[in-house]
Amino acid sequence: MEKIKQNPIVKKIGFNRIILICVLILMYVAFCVGIKGFAAAGTKHLLNTMNYVYFLGFLSLGVTFVIATGGIDFSIGPVMFCCALVGGYCLNSYKMPLVADIIIAIVIGLVFGIFNGYMVAYQKVPAFIISMASMNIAKGAAAVFTKTQSQSWPLSTDPVNGWFRNIISVNGFPVGLVIFAIAAVICGIILYNTKMGRYILCLGSNREAVRLSGVNTKKWEMSAYVMCGLLTGIAAIFFVAAYTTVQPGYGDQYNNEAIAGCVMGGTSMVGGLASILGTVIGVFIISLLQEGILALGLGKDIQLIVTGIIVIVAVYADVTARRRKN
C-alpha cells in the first residue's frame, strides 16, 4: 500500500484521486451489470450524464476556487439561473442577437462574483452570509427583470440560432465535453501555475502569513469569487443548452450538488487545498449517480439521500486523514 502511494505517478495524481477514479469506474460497471439495458443503451446513458456534467462541472470548478480560499458560495445555483434568465429575456423580449445574450449572461455572473468577492474580501462580511444575501437578490432580481416568466433558449431547430446547441454536441459528438475538458485544464493551470492560483491556495491556508509577505490578499481573494462568478455565467449557458428553459425563483439545489462535487474531489472546506481533477471526478460521480438512479427507476429523492451520504463519508475521510497527519 505504502509502495503504491509512493509511486511517482500516483503521487502526481494523488492517491485519493485514484481511489475516486476507481469508484467512478466501479459505479459505471455496477450500473451496467445491475441495471437492465444500461449497457445495451451504449453511450446513450453516458451522453445523458454529460448534460448534467456540463453545467454542474462549471459550477463546481468555480466554487472550487472559492472554497480554496476558505470561503463558500451558496449563491451559485440561483445566480446561474439569474444569468440564464436575464440573457434569455434579452433574447426573447428584446430580440438581441444570441451572442450578445450569451455575453450578457456571463457578465451577470461576473457582476455577482465581483459583488460577492468585494463584500467578502474588502468588507469582511462572512462569505456564508453574503452568499445567502446574493442568493435572495439573484432570485428576486431575475424574477423582477423577467416579469416572473420562464425563459427558453433556442432549440436546435431554430433557423437562426440553432447553432447554439452545437456547444454541447454536434451530431452526437460531445463538443461540450471537449469544452469542459479545456476549461478544466485552464482552471488547473490557473490554480497551480499562475500567481493567482498560488495566492488563492496560500491565502486559503494562512491568510495572515500571505498578507505579511506583502501580497494584496484582498485583491486575490476577490479574484477567486470573480472566477467563480465567471464560471457560473458559463455554467448558465451550458445549462440552457442542455435543458432549454429556466424558471425564476429556483436554483438552490444546484448549490448543494456543486459544492458536493467539489468537496468529494478532495477540496478541503477549511481552504488551502484544492484539486481540479478531484472536482472533475466528483462532478462525474454525482452526474453518473443521478443517471444511474434514474435508470434504476428511482427518483430524485434517493439521489439526494445517496449524494448526502457520500459527501459525509468523503468529508469525514478528509477530516480523519488530516487529523492523522497532525
Place this chain on the structure above:
Amino acid sequence: MKRRVVATLMSAAMVAALLAGCGSSSASSSTSAASSSSSAASTSSSAAASTSSSSTEAVASTSTASETASSSSSAAQSSDDATKQFDGLKAKEAYNFPMLVKSFQSTYWDAAQQGMKKAVDELGVTYDCQGPNSESDIADQVNMLNSAISSKPVGIGLAACDTTSVLDALKTCASEGIPVVAFDTGVADAPDGSIVCTVATDNAQAGSVAADNMYDAIKDEIKNADGQVRIGEVNQDATALNIQQRGLGFINEMIKLIKADGKTVSVEGNEFYVNNAEGADTGDTDVVIEVAVPAQTTVELCSTEAQTILSKEDTIAIFGSNQTAAEGVLAADANLSVLGSDVSNGDVIGVGFDAGSTIKAAVQSGQLYGAVTQSPLMMGYYAIYALTAAANGQELQDVPTAGYWYNADNIDDPEIAPNLYD
C-alpha cells in the same frame, strides 16, 4: 377508507363506461375535427356518457356564447370517439411504461397515479412513475425523460413541466420510434411523430368555465356597484403553459362577460397576465382584475398573495387557478373569513381549481362557491390505455378530458364524485 370507496366507485363507473363503449363501437376513427385546441369543452367524460348528460352541471351548460356551445357538442362527440378507440384493447405483451409526472407536490398527481394503476390492472401492463421533486425542477424532468429514452421503452407517458425544454428529447423519441403520450399538458410544438396522443384538458377553456360560473354569482354585484370592484386571481406561476392558459382563459372570459354587460374592466398585477390579457381597458375602470403570482410555487406564498387581495375592501371574488393556488386562497381566508356563497351578505366569491380534501371540504361547506376539476384520474387512466394502444401499433387520436364545474350541490353526483380526488 375513503380512498377505497372512491376506488370502488371509480372502477364501477369505469366498467360501466367500457361496457357502454363496447356496445357502440361502430364509429371508428373518424372526424379530424377533434383537434386538441377546441375539444376540451366536452360536456361529459366517457364515464358520464354511459349514464346521462343532463344532470351534470358540466362546463358547456353554463357557457353563454353560442359558438362555444356548438363546439362543445362536437367535442363531446369526439371525446366519445376518442375513448371508443380503446374498445376491447388488449396489451400484446406485458409492456412497461415510464410515466413522467410533473411532481408529487400536490395530491393531484396521486390521483393521476390511481388512474394509471387502475388501467394497468385492467390491461396487464406495468408502469414506473417518476417525477421531479418540484414542478419547477425542469432540468430534472428532462434528465428523467432522457434516461427513460435510453432504456428504449415501448412508450413514454409525459406530463411536461416545461413544454419547450422537452422538445429535443421528443425529437429523439420520434427518430427512435418511441411513442409518447402527453397527458395533463399538451406539447404544442412537438416534433412530428413524437407525440402520438394527447390526453389533456383544454386549460384555456377550463379557465373560462371558472369565469362563467363566477360571473353568474357576481353579475348583480358588478351591475349595482357604486364604486370600483375587484376580482382577484392567484396563479402559482407565470411560466407553466397550463397555468398560463388557465389564468388567461379566466381573465379573457371575464373581460368578455363584463364588457358584454357594458362595464369597463382593467387588469393589474403580474405583468405577464396584464400584457397578454385581451380586450382590457386601462385607467379607472368599473372592474379590476388583480393577478398575483408568488415568488415560488408553495401554498404559503400563494396564501400571502391571496391575503393581500382578500383584505382589500372592494374585492368581490377570487380565483385560485390550481390546487396549490386554491389552497393558498383558503389558507388566506383562515383569518379573514370573507369567503362565502352569499353575495348579498358581502361574502367574497371564491372559486378554486382541481380537488384535494381541503378544497373539497371548502366547496362542501360553501366557503368556496365552487371549483373546476379536471380529471387527473381519467388522464392517468387513458394515458396508459393510449400507450398500450400505441405500443400495439394502433393509430390514435387525442383524448380530450373534461373540466367539470362542481359546487356544494353536485359534489356528490356520480358523474362528479369519481373525479374528485382527495
Place this chain on the structure above:
Amino acid sequence: MGEVILTMKGIDKSFPGVHALDHVDLEVRAGEVHALMGENGAGKSTLMKVLTGIYKKDSGTITYFGKEVEFHNTREAQDAGVVIVHQELNMVGDLTVAQNIFIGREPKKGIRIDDKKMIEDSKKLFERLKIDINPREKMKNLTVGKQQMCEIAKAISHDCKLIIFDEPSAALTEKEIDDLFKIIRDLRAQNMGIIYISHRMDEIKVITDRVTVMRDGGYVGTLITKDSTKEDIINMMVGRVIYEDPKTHSMCPPDAPVVLKVEHLNAGHMVQDVSFELHKGEILGFSGLMGAGRTETARAIFGADPKQSGKISIMGKDGQLHEVTINNPQDAVKAGIGYLSEDRRRFGVVVQKSIIENSTLACLDDFANGPFINKAKEKKETERLIKELATKTPSADQLVMNLSGGNQQKVVIAKWLIRNSDILIFDEPTRGIDVGAKNEIYKLMNKLASEGKSIIMISSEMTEILRMSDRIVVMCEGKKTGEIRIEEATQENIMDKATRNIN
C-alpha cells in the same frame, strides 16, 4: 518539603512517528516548587498532558497520594485536585471573569446558575490573591497579564493539591511576575505541590526547590536548585555547552549610512511617539518587557496594523532618504522591508504548502511570465537558498509543516532574501527553536548584517540582545525609553530603562 504526593514512573507515550515520552520519571512533594525543564520538544507539556488526562499513556504508573491513578480527562484530574495553568491562555473571551473561573462547575440554584454566588466567590478569590479585577468584566476586555491572573485564580479556586504552571511568566510584565511569585510562595506555604515549567533560568533559580530536566522525550535527572548552577542545568538540558558570549563592540562601521528613519510614530496605545534610525549593516536590538510595544512598533512600520501618525523614511537607490507611505504590508515590502513574525505558524509560513511556495511568496512577480509561474526557476532559486542557509529538508517540495521550528525560520528568512529586502525585522527570531538551531540563526543574522542587510531584532531574551545587537533600543509601555550602544550595554542598564515607566 513534605511527603511525596505524586510519583510518575516509567511514563511512555508514542505518537505515530514520534516517541514523545521515553520512560520518564517525576516526583513531586507537598510544599515544594518543582521545576520541569527542557528544550522545546523535550516532552514537558506532553508529560503534563498525560498527567492531567488529556493524553493516555502507553505504559508507566502514576501514583498520587499513595494510590495508583489514571485520569481520563481534565475533569477527573481537577476533581482529584490536580490543576494546570496553561501556557496558552485558555479563556473563553465572551464569558465574564467569574463565568470563566467557575466554568464547568457552576454553582446552581435548581437549574439556574447562581451567578451572584459566582461573583462573590470570585471577589473572595481575588482578595486572597490581592489582585484587582472586576469579575463582571468580559474576559476578552482584559490585558494578557490580567487574563493570566484569572487563569491562576481559576486553578486555585479548585480545592487543589497539585498545581502545574506551564510557562506562566511568558506573557507577564516584571511586576506581574513578582505578584505571581508571591502567590506561588503563598501556595507553597499552604503545603501544595507545584510543578513549574519555564525556560527562564533566572526564575528557576529564584522560585524553585528542585529541577527535573528532560531531553528529547527522556528523563535526564533531578537536581536540588540551590545546590546547582545555571550551567549544570543547561548542560543537562542540551548535553553540550552553549556559546553565550556577549558582543563587546559594534560590528557596524560608525559612518554607515542611515537606511531607515522612523520619526514620531504613533499607533494605538502600544506605540507612542517612537523615533529611531537604522544604519546599513547594523543589527538594532529592540529590548523591553512583554507588552512594551516592540512588536506593535514593528507591525506599524511594516503596515500590518494601522498607524495614526509618524514619518518613515527609507534610503532609496540614490543613497538618499525618502519619505515613504506605508499603509499596508505591500507598501512595506515594496520599500524593501521584510518582517519575520514571532509567531511563525500564524504569521510567517503557510504550513500546508511547500518550501518553494513559501520561499517565493513575497516576490512571485520575479518568477512569473505574465500570470504564469516559472516553476523551474523558483525551484532553482529555492534550492540555492536551502543550500545557502543549510535548511535541513529532503527536498524543496517538502511541506513546511514537516520542518522543525529552526528550519521553518530559515524558510521565512529565505523568503525575504529572495525578495532581496534590505531591511529585515526579526521578531523573536529564536522563539520555539532549540539551542543548536538558535546558533545557526545567530550566525546567519551576523552574516546577513556583514553583507550589508540592516536588521531590527526584537527579543525578550537578554542574552540574545547582548549577544547580537550593535545598538539597543529599549522600550517601555509603548514609548522608547532609551538607546544604548553595545559597548555600554549591561543587563542592569537595559532593565533599568525597560522598567522606567513602571510605577
Place this chain on the structure above:
Amino acid sequence: MTKKKSLLNDQRFIALIIAILLMVIYFVFSKEFRKYSSILSMLDFSYYDMLMGFGVTFPLITAGVDLSIGTGMVCYALVGGTLVRNNNIPVAVAMLICILMGVAIGLLNGILIGVMGLAPFIATLSTCMITRGIGSMCNATPWPTLQQPGGWFHSIFKLTFGSGRGAFKFPIGFFLMLVLMCVMEFVLNHTKFGRYTIAIGSNREATALSGINVKFYHVMVYVVCGFFTGLAAIAYAAVTPTVQPGTGAGLEMDAIGGVFVGGVSATGGYGSIIGTFIGVMIICLLKTGLPYIGLQANWQQIITGVVLIVAVLIDIIKKRRAAAV
C-alpha cells in the same frame, strides 16, 4: 459610556427600531394591513420561522450553522402528515414523531459536527439533501383542518371562538413564542447548556480544557436545534393546508437571516434569543408585508437580501470602529 450610547450599540435595539418602522410604514401606506386579520396572518406565518430561529440561534452562537432546518421541517411535517392520513395515527402521536425526527436529525448533525469534526456547513448541507430526499419520498400531505378530527392542534397557535364570519381568532401562538423566548433566553444565559454553548462558540479548545464535556454539549446544541425544527414542523403544518414535498429549501435562510439581523455575531460567541425574536419578526414583516404596500412578490427577496447585508455590515463596522479606538 452613557446609557443612550450603549443602547444604540445594541443591535437588538436597532433591529427593534427597524421592526417598528416597518410596521409604521405598513400601517400608513396600507389600509389593508391595519386589519386585525392581516396581523393574524402575518403572525401565523411567523411561528415556524420563529421556532426555527430559536433553534438555529444555538448553532450560530457556536459559530456553526444548521442548513438542514428548512428541508428538515418540511420533511418532518410530511412524514407526520402522511402517517396521519394513511395510517390513521392520532395527531398527537404525529406531532411527537415530528419532534422525535427533528431530534434524531439534530443528533445526526451534532455527531457529525461535534464528534466527528466535520465542518458545520458541509455536514448540514448533506443532511439538508438527505431530509429533502426523505421528504420527497412522501406525497403531498394535508394535515387535518381545524374542522376535521385531529384539527385541535391548530389551537396551539391560534384559538378560534365561534365559526364562520363572526369567529373570533386569538393568536395564542404569539404569546407562546413570547414565553418560549423568555424560556430560551433564560436557558441561554442562566443554565449550563446555554453558558457552554457560548463558551464553545467563543473558544472550544479552552472550554474543553476546562474539563467540560464539549462533545456532549456541542451535540446537544444541534439536538436542541433539531427539537425546535420539529416544533416548527408542527407550526408549519398548522398554517399550510398541504405540505408539499420538494419545498423547504430556502426556508432556513429566513430563519438564519433573522437570527443575524437580531445581532448574533457571525463569528460566534454572542447571541440573544430576544434578538432572534426581533430579527425573525423583521424577516416575516418583509416576507408577508411587502405585497400590502404594492410591491410584487419578487421584491421581497431582493429587500430581504439587502437587509441581511446591511445588518451584518452594521455589526462589522461597529466592531471595526471598536477595534480602532
